[in-house]
Each structure stands twice: as structure tokens, then as C-alpha cells.
Amino acid sequence: MQRLSEIQARFRDAIVHGETSGISDALIGGCHPEKRLAIHQRNYEVSLTGALLTKFPAIQWLLGTRFLTEVARRFIRECAPRVPCIAEYGSDFPDFIGQCASQLPYVRDFARLEWFVGKAAIAVDQPAVDLNAFSQIESLLDTFVTMQTSVEYLHTRWPIDELMTTYLTDEAPDQFEMTPTDVWIEIRGARGEFQWCRLEEEEFIFRQSLWQGSSIGDAAERALDTNARFDPGRALPSVLNAGLVTALRQTNEEQSDGNR
């Protein structure tokens, strides 16, 4: 008699890859019970491809529903969810789309932007700290910041933010030229709202470094390495005035990928 672990391995292969030969003899239900595995295969495929298409409407607009559905079907066979909350499923989908539509080199980053926008829209922002919070700080350069959980930073070599604006405003021109150009984008949002803006490279480096867990001093140093004219005395208040910082810390214990 097959052990449960073996049965589940074969059942999984039937659902994800359609390989029913390992499990069909173990089943009962109707005259040809193995054909009922199609119900579970369909549940898996329809629910997950549906979830992916729902999260990437701009990519669907760009590439077409038929193409993206086929890409999603391939993705769910190769990358089954690793999380129980399907809202989190799809973070790797932009890379996969990029591989499948390699003739459009900006597609991967466009999909990443859409993923970040989707995340930002369901986030909840926290009360931000202001400049007064620094009055109790002994060593500014050694201070770390906690940033809003919705914030993401994306450097791309294509004007994908303009393309996204075109999609969202539903004002597609007859022709949209994608000319390579470096773009540094900050994405944020909360409670159904989202926004993004372009930053100068050095400001992007500064904010992204803070977000990644660098101290203010280290983040400023990286920004200065990028552009010697970077002004930390202006950049830090700018971050605070934008409401991006929710706490100051004297240690980097909370340091992680983007404070998460």
C-alpha cells in the first residue's frame, strides 16, 4: 500500500503537470475516476492563472490576454505557489514574463512596476516622523530609519513609468516609442491609492539605501559616490517631508530587505 507522502507526491504531479499515471489506479469515482482529476487540475490552473491576470492588467493590456494567459499557465506549472496567501503569489512572475517576451526588453521592468504598484495600493501607511524627531538623536550619521512598508525602489533603463501612465489614463497614442533611458522610480501608496515619481540617481541611491537598512551616514556616502554634488542636508528633510519615515533607530536590528 502506498504511503500518504507517496500518494500526495503523485497527486501533486497529476495536478501541476498532468501526469496522472502514478495515481489513477489508486482512485475510485465514476467509471474512469482518473478523468475526475481534471477537476482538480482545472481548480489549480483557473484559480492561479486568474489570480495572476488580475494582478497584471497593464501587462495584459500590453501583451494581450491570450499570450499572458499562456505565460501564466506555464508559470504555474514551473513555479507553484510557496505561500498560502495567493495575494503574495506572483512576485517572480515579472522575471518569467521577461523571459517569455524577451523581444520586448522593457516588459520585465514594466511588470515589476505593476507588481509594486499593486502592493502599494493594498498597504497601510503608518504615522510619519518629522524633523523634530532628530532633536533627540545623538549621532545623526549612525541613525537608521524605518520606512513605510509600501515603499519600493526601481531602477530601469526604460521609461516604463510613462508607459504605465499611458495605460492608466487610457489615452494610448497611435505610436509609443520606448527609447532607452535610465529611470529611477520611487513607488508608494496606501489604502487603495498609489503613486510613483522619478528621482535623480543620487537621491534614489540615498533613499534606497535607507530603505535597505543603511545608516543615514552610509546612505549619504553612497549617494555622494554617485554624485559628489549630492546634498544630504537637503535630501534627508526631503525624505521626512515626504512622510516616508515612520521611526528612527540607533541600531540596524530591524535591517532587512526594505525594512520588511
Add this chain to the structure above:
Amino acid sequence: MKVSPKTSGIGLRLAHLSEMVATRPRCSWLEIHPENFLANPHAKELLVELSSDYPMSLHTVGISVGTASGIDEVHLRNIREMAKTIDPLFISGHLAWSSYQNEYLNDLLPMPYNEETLEIVVGHVHRVQEMLSRPYLLENPASYVAFRSSTISETEFLAEIAARTGCQLLCDVSNIVVSAHNLGYDARGYVDDLPPDKIGEIHLGGYTAEEDEATPGAEVLIDTHAAPIARPAWDLYAYALRRFGPKPTLIEWDNDMPRLSTLLGEVVRSDEIQAEICHAAAL
């Protein structure tokens, strides 16, 4: 905060969340899938706001008590944290498996009912209850296939888990109709075989008939939660209430979502049936 055992609630899905928050319609209680809210902070915030006005229940779809490779402790902890915030009436899940090693298959999958599976499920239910510090409610599945290697009936299997762990049972009446049709057994006999004192909640949901590829010319019933509750399910619900007595009842609708008012209309019908049966029992 306790639910009257004679009242019905609805499964609250994201599609109706904003309307619920804005209109606060009359409804005895709500049940949610925590997996829909855990990774959605804005929805969770609205849910917490609603929980001050509506008793709530957490009906998990990601705690895979039937998985041979073990349950996800991180997810279990997340459910526990959510329960601390929501203070739910019940926490329930399914007699099924949905994860394989570190993959989530996003479906409720069948398993053979035998001693090995029983040991695994009992161990996992113990662990869930230990982590949540409360009895878990285990729901009978909607089945399309069963296993030749089963040596225990599903009702015996459920009763044994309840006896060994102290968990309660969530009797999904529509699942019984679906499974009984698909696997060829008597739905009322299934209800008769469940231990009445262990039934903590009843579910009702819509199902869909389609051509059965496994048996040409026959139909298979699919637990789609995408349609009104069908007559056979209402009839079996009345039968179950006569056997179990009044129970908190939950109306589920997950796909092809109707207007909220339609869902609340099903609640009215459920409450009417429950009231009729209570009245008849009192005579």
C-alpha cells in the same frame, strides 16, 4: 460575544468588503478566509473595523491538516496573531490537504482514510489547537474521487478525529450533497453517521452540475460556490437541523459573486428554515 445558534451569517469576501464597511447591513455574523486578508493590510484594517460590529469566524484554507510533510508553522502563527486581533467565534478548516512540501496547490485535495492518515491528521489537529489555544472545527470535504486504499468511512474518520483531539466538526451540507452524488452514497445516511454532539457549525454553498467525463452520460457536481444554494442542499439542511438541533449556519459564495443583498437573502431563507424546525421541535 456568542452567536445565537439559530442565526445564519455570510462568508465575507473582498468583493463585498467596502460595501459591508459602508452600509453595515443586518447580519448576525461573518466568516472570512484569513488567507485573503493576511497579505492585504488595507483589507485587514477594514476587517478589524468591521469586527467591532459583527461577530466573526476564521475559516482557513491554508492549514493543510492532511499533508504528510507537515503543517506550515509560520502560517499557523499568522492565523494565531489574526485571531488575537479579531477574537473570532470559531476557527475552522478542512479535512483535506492543500500543500505539498513547500508548495501550495490552492485546492482542497482528497486523501485515503486509513490508520496512517488518521494518525497524521490527529497529530496536526492537536498542533493547531495547541497553537490557537482553542478547539478547531474540521469541515467534511466535497469529493470527486476517493481512494481504493481507504479502510475507514469518512464519517467514522471525522468522528474519530473529533474523539481523539476534542475538535468539533463543521458540517458542510452542500459538500455532503456533492460527495454523495459523485461517489454514490446516501446523503442522509452520511448525516445520520455524524456525531450530533460534535457539530459546531453548518455550511451551505452553491454547486454546479457538469458533464462527468468519468462516466459518459452522467453529471458530476462541482463545489464551485458560484450559484444559489440548490434545493437538495436546502432539504438536507432541514434534515441535518432536525438531527443536530439549531446550529450557526454560514452561507458561502466565492465565485461569480452576486450582489451582497442576494447573499443576505440566502441568510433569510436559512434562518426561516431553522426557525421552522425549532418551532416544530417545540410542539
